[in-house]
Amino acid sequence: MKEFQLTGLNEEHLTYCHKLKITLHKEAELPLIHLKEEAQAAGFDLRVLSSFRSFESQLTIWNAKARGERKLLSDQGLELDYQDLSKEEVLWRILRWSALPGFSRHHWGSELDVYDKNALPDQNYSVELTPNEVATDGIFGPFHDWLSNKIETDQAFGFFRPYQNDLGGVAPEMWHISYAPVSISAREQLDFKFFQEFLGSVNAQEIELLELVKANREQIFQQFILNITPPQSL
Ligand SMILES: [Zn+2]
Numbered sequence: 001m002k003e004f005q006l007t008g009l010n011e012e013h014l015t016y017c018h019k020l021k022i023t024l025h026k027e028a029e030l031p032l033i034h035l036k037e038e039a040q041a042a043g044f045d046l047r048v049l050s051s052f053r054s055f056e057s058q059l060t061i062w063n064a065k066a067r068g069e070r071k072l073l074s075d076q077g078l079e080l081d082y083q084d085l086s087k088e089e090v091l092w093r094i095l096r097w098s099a100l101p102g103f104s105r106h107h108w109g110s111e112l113d114v115y116d117k118n119a120l121p122d123q124n125y126s127v128e129l130t131p132n133e134v135a136t137d138g139i140f141g142p143f144h145d146w147l148s149n150k151i152e153t154d155q156a157f158g159f160f161r162p163y164q165n166d167l168g169g170v171a172p173e174m175w176h177i178s179y180a181p182v183s184i185s186a187r188e189q190l191d192f193k194f195f196q197e198f199l200g201s202v203n204a205q206e207i208e209l210l211e212l213v214k215a216n217r218e219q220i221f222q223q224f225i226l227n228i229t230p231p232q233s234l
Helices: 026-041 055-066 087-097 141-152 180-189 192-199 210-215 217-226
Strands: 014-017 022-025 046-050 111-116 176-179
Touching: 014 026, 022 026, 026 046, 026 111, 026 141, 026 176, 026 180, 055 087, 087 210, 087 217, 111 141, 176 180, 192 210, 192 217, 210 217
Parallel strands: none
Antiparallel strands: 014 022, 046 111, 111 176
16 A cells, blocks of 8 residues: 555545445455355344545544544543543543544555444444444344354454454454455554654644644554554464
């Protein structure tokens, strides 16, 4: 991938998948369709809530959280009171659940947030993707048990869960799957120099809390960008 494709500022690496009605990396389309077909055979209707995200859309999420216009969550997924938090606390709270614009894996097109449409209790149910929904006894528990088995037995067509375990960075996100052949090479292109240069770029100047991000750049890079659960076959 080209450097500007890593940061969500270019969409040449992407394609529109008509079957799932989402935009994703060209190389991930067919494996995803295969995974969906296998899910269907097992009784699940695999849908994607979020796939490619541009720099602009990640910026909208980030800035809304930084300004207290969008919910900030505790590790348990409970809403926190923005007024009670210092700027530093707001920064770490956002990073736990949302990536810094330019450094969301969703920019790569290889990352998907998935759920089982068959498990929805009714048509009006709004999927939030919370720890409760994906817990063993949650509505998407059976779907994730099935998916875990596919991943563990190396039958998930190259998909794995980078946020499977709590490594002290991004909170565990069972619903987030990554197409390894694309994301491994994208991840290898990220180094601290690239990160640092991006923070000085024109686009980055739109990011709220940028000065605090810069002051904590080494920790953020290690703890929230590089720190993932690798595919088990590696
Ligand atoms: Zn995700």
